[in-house]
Amino acid sequence: MEKRLEVLKTYKIYIGGQFPRTESGRYYIPNNASGKKLANVCLSSRKDLREAVVAARGAFGGWSSRSAFNRSQILYRMAEMLEGRRAQFLEELVLQDSSRIKAEKELDLAIDRIIYYAGWCDKFQQVFSAVNPVASSHFNFSVPEPTGVVGIIAPQGDSLLGLISVIAPVIAGGCTCVVLASETKPLCAVTFSEVLNSSDLPGGVINILTGKPSELTSWFVDHMDVNAMVYCEKDAVVQKMIRERSAANLKRISFYDQVDWQTEAGQSPYFIMDTQEIKTTWHPIENIAGAGAGY
């Protein structure tokens, strides 16, 4: 019998709920430690980033105004879909230099982490909101609101767990994001985008690019329509660049270079708060000066 032709998977990027190839037509081939070629992966350009930001901005209105409970349901659905594709993720993790046992652990943690943030979707607002005492006749309260479009340079190391640990809190809080996946270990990120595409997540809420942080980080930072940046490497030069150039539109910046995603410290509602902004409302109330306003 003739040998069957192998059908190889094309690793594409994920923008606005679609799987385009990079507009640049470029690709790169990451190797694992033993020198095996992982795949031909899209080398995204600044124009892909531009398209992704347009998609993320377009999705922001709908996603941020969904009920928190519904966002929670969708995150839970993402975890379910991830669970259903265990075998594929395990295989990719092992291909990307993980051991079988470590890969199992990383996958379990990744699924649990989504569930964790699914739970927080409709709870962090209560924890971080406040009613403020003021000296005039106003009801004064502060609530967190999503910042907008978040640019994420994902951790280079934990290619699945790290990715999920930085994405989940951002979308749990109602932001949308454009993520640049790990340059050296991009396989899980692309497969994860296929999970997203089958989990009721509206197109554009999460956009995943593959490529080189050295090429794209500055374009993330300079983009006036990106409202916050998450950066996970220790590179001091890049961190300084991000701090300086984010001033142009006052981006909210988070550096997660000290976080061990494998531990409990890798999950917390404070990660959600990193891409929220506090809005305070002064609501006039009847003058009750005699009684002294409680708030």
Next chain:
Amino acid sequence: MAVASSGFSLPEFSPRIDQVGVEERAARFTKRSIKNDSKVQGLKLVLNMIDLTTLEGKDTDGKVKQLCYKAMHPHDALPGLPTVAAVCVYPTMVRVAKKALEGSGIRVASVATAFPSGQSSKDVKLRDTKFAVNEGADEVDMVISRGKFHAGEYNFVFDEIAMIKEACGEARLKVILETGELGSFDKVRRASDIAMMAGADFIKTSTGKIQPAATMPVTLVMLEAIRDFYYKTGRMVGMKPAGGISKSKLALHYLVMVKEVLGDDWLNNDWFRFGASSLANDVLMQLVKMQTGTYQAANYFSVD
């Protein structure tokens, strides 16, 4: 060519349109490489060709004044920008717009003739037009009677356009074909020919109230009608695609098409316009991007 309205019959001067050919030809205009310098010049030209439009039931004097300010000051942070070509409003808003734009050189266009449906009596349409002109409109955008057109009453359509043209006096007349309701390129071509024969100064694709509005193929059919009419009569007619053009890139494709079909004579706002409201901001964002090198965000630009 003088055409008496009574002896008017169509097929003689309206050729059939090859739909596949037109679509392929239109698609090819989008493949031109435009280098940075040309792009900046092109974008400024696009801005200068825009009829900044608000045609809503909820329009107020304040909204129109604000739009007029935007027309005169598209983005003051970027010096050296042209103004838009005109502000397009309903007849009742013409006076407000005229006053707000005084001395700026920006024209006021008014829709008329029972816009957008055109379903009214001759008398009402005439008075609608005269009202707009008396209020100070420099340009009148009329709609054709699509129902009559579909029923084959071409003479009616022709006479109506001729009548409105007369009522316009000095004001330039744009004739809206509402191509989204015409159904085929053959009919678009026929309607274009009727409008030009009847005296239109501009032919315009759409009201913006019907989908599909302006597309590149439909605009190409109309541009070719204008070209043929020019060869036949020596009279230039302007073109205004309206509705659905909201991105700079697409607008540049249109300019390429105008240049390659009609030539440089049409590449100014006397002969080519974009009917749009959101296109202006996209053009401004691209111009700022060209200047600063960074991608822009909509919330740094005035809404209108």
